[in-house]
Amino acid sequence: MPQHHSIRKSRPLLVALALLAAGPAHAxxxxxxxxxxxxxxxxxxxxxxxxxxxxxxxxxxxxxxxxxxxxxxxxxxxxxxxxxxxxxxxxxxxxxxxxxxxxxxxxxxxxSPIACAVRHGVAKPDISTTDGLRKAFLEARKVAYSDSASGEYIEGKLMMKLDIAEQMQGKAAKIPATPVGEIIAHGEADFGCQQRSELMPVKGIDIVGLLPPEVQLMTxxxxxxxxxxxxxxxxxxxxxxxxxxxxxxxxxxxxxxxxxxxxxx
Structure with missing residues (x-):
């Protein structure tokens, strides 16, 4: 058989193989x-x-x-x-x-549970109890929380549960758009809380722990x-x-x- 006939017959097969290698046609x-x-x-x-x-x-x-x-x-x-x-x-x-x-x-x-964090390398407060969590909030220079579900809970309910709403006025801030962990890492707050899954990827912070079970909110x-x-x-x-x-x-x-x-x- 002439060589050009063999090439002509094999061409459809080559095209089909190329299409398969290219992946789904309608991805x-x-x-x-x-x-x-x-x-x-x-x-x-x-x-x-x-x-x-x-x-x-x-x-x-x-x-x-x-x-x-x-x-x-x-x-x-x-x-x-x-x-x-x-x-x-x-x-x-x-x-x-x-x-x-x-x-x-x-x-x-x-x-998702809520966790709290501090800047990497600084002393970690003990927040395993509500008294310890209250102390961590009150002793912080600046506290950060998000403008989403965890922050809404912290601002609207947790502060009242801990009986610190008045004391935190002026030093607790809701952070729009920017992850709380980044605010802490940059030194703009020295304590903050957000979904644990949002804190974990942030470099420059240490997660202190989860909120105590009696005041935890699962989202x-x-x-x-x-x-x-x-x-x-x-x-x-x-x-x-x-x-x-x-x-x-x-x-x-x-x-x-x-x-x-x-x-x-």
């Missing part, structure tokens, strides 16, 4: 906005999802509540095109009730599909992946308590 770009509490877990899982699905995650960050421009409710209110949101469960439920999210798509991912983090998402089916697939028991260990490693039980081996 989706999924736009995701996650609040800080689940951000590190999401970052750790993103590469595996992209590898196994062929989809591409366009990831952004914003608080679950508050009035900053990057806050998830504000983004949806001004019509930003987002496929999936990951945020505090109570705030997600409000968006669901308001018709911003697709009913029935909510998945609970994890629960649910959930995800859902946004109404009018451009990639609804790919978004649903991502939600199934994030909620899979196979990912429980990766979520737990970031300081969260996974909602799904680990997969059996």
């Amino acid at each position: 989706a770009d999924i736009r995701v906005v996650s609040s800080g509490g689940f951000a590190q877990a999401y970052k750790n899982l993103a590469a595996e999802y992209e590898r196994t699905s062929g989809d591409h995650l366009l990831s952004e960050w914003g608080p679950s509540m508050g009035t900053t421009a990057k806050a998830i409710p504000a983004r949806l209110a001004r019509g930003e095109r987002i496929d999936v949101v990951i945020m505090v469960g109570d705030a997600l439920d409000k968006l669901m009730d308001a018709g911003r999210l697709v009913p029935g798509t909510k998945v609970v991912l994890a629960n 649910e983090f959930s995800a859902a599909l946004v109404r009018d998402a451009r990639q609804p089916e790919a978004g649903r697939a991502l939600l199934r992946f994030l909620a899979s028991p196979a990912n429980a260990a990766a979520i737990e490693a970031t300081g969260l308590q996974p909602a799904a039980a680990p997969a059996a081996h």
Whole structure:
């Protein structure tokens, strides 16, 4: 057989192999906005999802509540095109009730405890009891907490439970947008509290411990599909992946308590 006939016959096979090597022909770009509490877990899982699905995650960050421009409710209110949101469960439920999210798509991912931190290398106060926590607040020069779920609790309830609301006026500050750990690391506060999962990735701080059980608040983090998402089916697939028991260990490693039980081996 002439050589040019062999080349002509093999050409379709070469094209097919090239297409297979290029990956899925219709990979989706999924736009995701996650609040800080689940951000590190999401970052750790993103590469595996992209590898196994062929989809591409366009990831952004914003608080679950508050009035900053990057806050998830504000983004949806001004019509930003987002496929999936990951945020505090109570705030997600409000968006669901308001018709911003697709009913029935909510998945609970994890629960998050609040922890406190100081600048790296300084003495750590003992906050294992409410008396110790009260002392740590009162002795701090400046205290920082977030403008999201943990900060709302600290400002609205914890200070009153500790009976220090008046004493903390003027030296306790709610921090919009910036992680509390960064404020502490830069020396702008010498004590602060936020979701443990948000403190753990920050360099330059030491986590003192969790709030004592009697004043602890566990915050649910959930995800859902946004109404009018451009990639609804790919978004649903991502939600199934994030909620899979196979990912429980990766979520737990970031300081969260996974909602799904680990997969059996």
